Amino acid sequence: MSERGQGDGTVAKALAVMDEIAAFGRPVRFAELLDRSPYPKATLYRFVQVLTKQGMLHFDPDRQTYAPGLRLVRLAHAAWQTFSLAPIARVHVDALSDAVGETVHLAQLDGAQVLYVDKRNARQPIEMYSAAGKVGPAYCTGVGKAMIAFLPEDQLKQVIAQQSFHRFTEHTYTTEAALRAELAAIRARGYAYDREEHEPGIICIAYPILTRGGRVLGAMSVTSSTARTTLDALDTHLPRIRTAAEAIASEAQDWRFPDAAE
Amino acid sequence: MSERGQGDGTVAKALAVMDEIAAFGRPVRFAELLDRSPYPKATLYRFVQVLTKQGMLHFDPDRQTYAPGLRLVRLAHAAWQTFSLAPIARVHVDALSDAVGETVHLAQLDGAQVLYVDKRNARQPIEMYSAAGKVGPAYCTGVGKAMIAFLPEDQLKQVIAQQSFHRFTEHTYTTEAALRAELAAIRARGYAYDREEHEPGIICIAYPILTRGGRVLGAMSVTSSTARTTLDALDTHLPRIRTAAEAIASEAQDWRFPDAAE
DNA sequence: AACTTAGTTTCAAATAATGAAACAAAACAG
DNA sequence: CTGTTTTGTTTCATTATTTGAAACTAAGTT
Numbered sequence: 001m002s003e004r005g006q007g008d009g010t011v012a013k014a015l016a017v018m019d020e021i022a023a024f025g026r027p028v029r030f031a032e033l034l035d036r037s038p039y040p041k042a043t044l045y046r047f048v049q050v051l052t053k054q055g056m057l058h059f060d061p062d063r064q065t066y067a068p069g070l071r072l073v074r075l076a077h078a079a080w081q082t083f084s085l086a087p088i089a090r091v092h093v094d095a096l097s098d099a100v101g102e103t104v105h106l107a108q109l110d111g112a113q114v115l116y117v118d119k120r121n122a123r124q125p126i127e128m129y130s131a132a133g134k135v136g137p138a139y140c141t142g143v144g145k146a147m148i149a150f151l152p153e154d155q156l157k158q159v160i161a162q163q164s165f166h167r168f169t170e171h172t173y174t175t176e177a178a179l180r181a182e183l184a185a186i187r188a189r190g191y192a193y194d195r196e197e198h199e200p201g202i203i204c205i206a207y208p209i210l211t212r213g214g215r216v217l218g219a220m221s222v223t224s225s226t227a228r229t230t231l232d233a234l235d236t237h238l239p240r241i242r243t244a245a246e247a248i249a250s251e252a253q254d255w256r257f258p259d260a261a262e
Numbered sequence: 263m264s265e266r267g268q269g270d271g272t273v274a275k276a277l278a279v280m281d282e283i284a285a286f287g288r289p290v291r292f293a294e295l296l297d298r299s300p301y302p303k304a305t306l307y308r309f310v311q312v313l314t315k316q317g318m319l320h321f322d323p324d325r326q327t328y329a330p331g332l333r334l335v336r337l338a339h340a341a342w343q344t345f346s347l348a349p350i351a352r353v354h355v356d357a358l359s360d361a362v363g364e365t366v367h368l369a370q371l372d373g374a375q376v377l378y379v380d381k382r383n384a385r386q387p388i389e390m391y392s393a394a395g396k397v398g399p400a401y402c403t404g405v406g407k408a409m410i411a412f413l414p415e416d417q418l419k420q421v422i423a424q425q426s427f428h429r430f431t432e433h434t435y436t437t438e439a440a441l442r443a444e445l446a447a448i449r450a451r452g453y454a455y456d457r458e459e460h461e462p463g464i465i466c467i468a469y470p471i472l473t474r475g476g477r478v479l480g481a482m483s484v485t486s487s488t489a490r491t492t493l494d495a496l497d498t499h500l501p502r503i504r505t506a507a508e509a510i511a512s513e514a515q516d517w518r519f520p521d522a523a524e
Numbered sequence: 525a526a527c528t529t530a531g532t533t534t535c536a537a538a539t540a541a542t543g544a545a546a547c548a549a550a551a552c553a554g
Numbered sequence: 555c556t557g558t559t560t561t562g563t564t565t566c567a568t569t570a571t572t573t574g575a576a577a578c579t580a581a582g583t584t
Binding site for chain 4: 546550
């Protein structure tokens with residue numbers, strides 16, 4: 001039952017502090033942090049000191065503010081290179097983006113969230129709230145649904161339990177039952193649509209990236225807006241998306257995510 | 263115990279383990295890690311367990327390997343957005359890259375190292391973390407020298423003490439004296455050249471990004487190769503680079519790095 | 525079956541983390 | 555300029571966690 005950050009030792013607590021600071025999205029004063037933190041002054045103070053000394057946080061002495069530090073960028077580079085699909089997928093993402101002329105996203109699951117690991121903007125970029133490293137909800141994005149639809153039931157259960165089911169638009173699925181019906185449809189179809197469920201006017205078609213054993217590695221999507229096109233029109237890109245996703249799956253499997261015995 | 267028996271702190275130790283895993287640049291087995299680690303088996307084991315549970319590492323059960331986890335990518339996104347110059351500089355980096363048709367780098371100092379936070383290739387567009395997050399030596403890159411040349415003496419001393427002075431090419435400055443002479447020249451000139459000091463055939467011109475108070479925020483560079491051009495030819499881009507660097511400095515100062523009093 | 529090597533658990537002792545409270549230093553009154 | 559509040563830092567006895575040698579299990583090899 002342990003969530004991140006509680007009862008798991010000192011390291012977990014320190015990382016929870018990192019999360020909190022990152023969540024602010026801007027440099028933050030010690031007092032602000034203290035308000036939101038479950039830890040007493042002295043304890044939080046020591047954490048922040050240690051993290052700063054370690055380069056995980058950066059302290060601006062003029063403004064007396066803390067922000068996530070550059071050591072993270074260095075470590076994340078390693079994560080991106082060794083674990084994410086992005087380096088393997090790169091050539092395919094490029095090709096797909098060129099071919100369809102729309103925004104392409106590559107995403108993986110980070111716990112119950114969608115984490116975008118790569119992105120290509122269309123030539124006429126739509127202003128959207130996503131980039132590599134950005135996270136999003138799993139229950140109302142194309143890539144999110146395409147991934148969780150193919151999770152084994154026990155994992156799916158955990159993931160669903162952590163969804164907020166916030167109603168972003170009038171098309172958002174806001175109940176577990178509705179989402180499960182949608183996921184069943186996605187499994188039957190083999191891929192997912194986003195029908196303006198996360199942002200009004202934004203639609204996408206998303207294809208899962210699965211190992212031969214059916215394990216979920218990630219998903220990739222082609223996104224556009226209702227102002228420019230329709231889902232039916234996006235459907236014409238399906239063969240290309242499928243080809244790209246399957247190529248990524250195949251290469252990823254060989255290089256990095258071999259299944260046990262199947 | 264008496265004295266400053268400063269026990270390292272559990273968080274610092276855990277982060278050291280992260281660094282070690284990241285340094286491998288590939289998924290790594292527990293035993294490999296143990297060889298390189300100063301910690302005994304049980305201790306290292308627990309660290310790795312905690313970090314995995316926290317999403318800082320990812321464990322591949324099939325191969326029994328650990329790799330940096332996706333939580334880092336999420337945290338780094340926050341670091342990149344709130345602390346790095348990249349978001350502010352983006353439009354200027356784009357414009358400069360378009361104008362000069364060469365590779366443009368944006369870098370900041372992370373301790374004694376150069377950390378690249380953004381990059382534009384002459385032809386290929388967005389690359390995100392493939393380039394952002396990379397580190398390089400400060401003493402033999404254009405951006406590195408452009409930054410450390412403008413550090414106050416006490417900081418410069420520390421940084422120099424941490425340089426390896428490895429001879430990458432026949433042009434690399436390999437002594438503190440030689441480097442200091444070069445830095446003096448850079449200060450006088452206002453910007454730096456890389457004359458194939460890091461990689462044979464690669465030259466660049468790098469301009470520091472400084473606050474009005476003279477504090478070093480970062481540097482940006484235009485890179486090319488001796489096969490295509492010469493330093494003199496690159497010099498023609500100088501006004502554009504200066505303009506871009508100054509624009510970034512000005513905006514960064516207003517938004518995020520105000521000096522104390524000026 | 526005997527022997528290796530890799531990974532996991534145990535538990536008393538050693539060590540580090542905790543947090544209430546005191547302290548210092550600014551910021552802000554009056 | 556003096557008292558007051560707000561914010562940031564240090565102290566220290568208590569408490570809880572971390573530590574690591576060793577025992578153990580599992581998997582692979584001869």
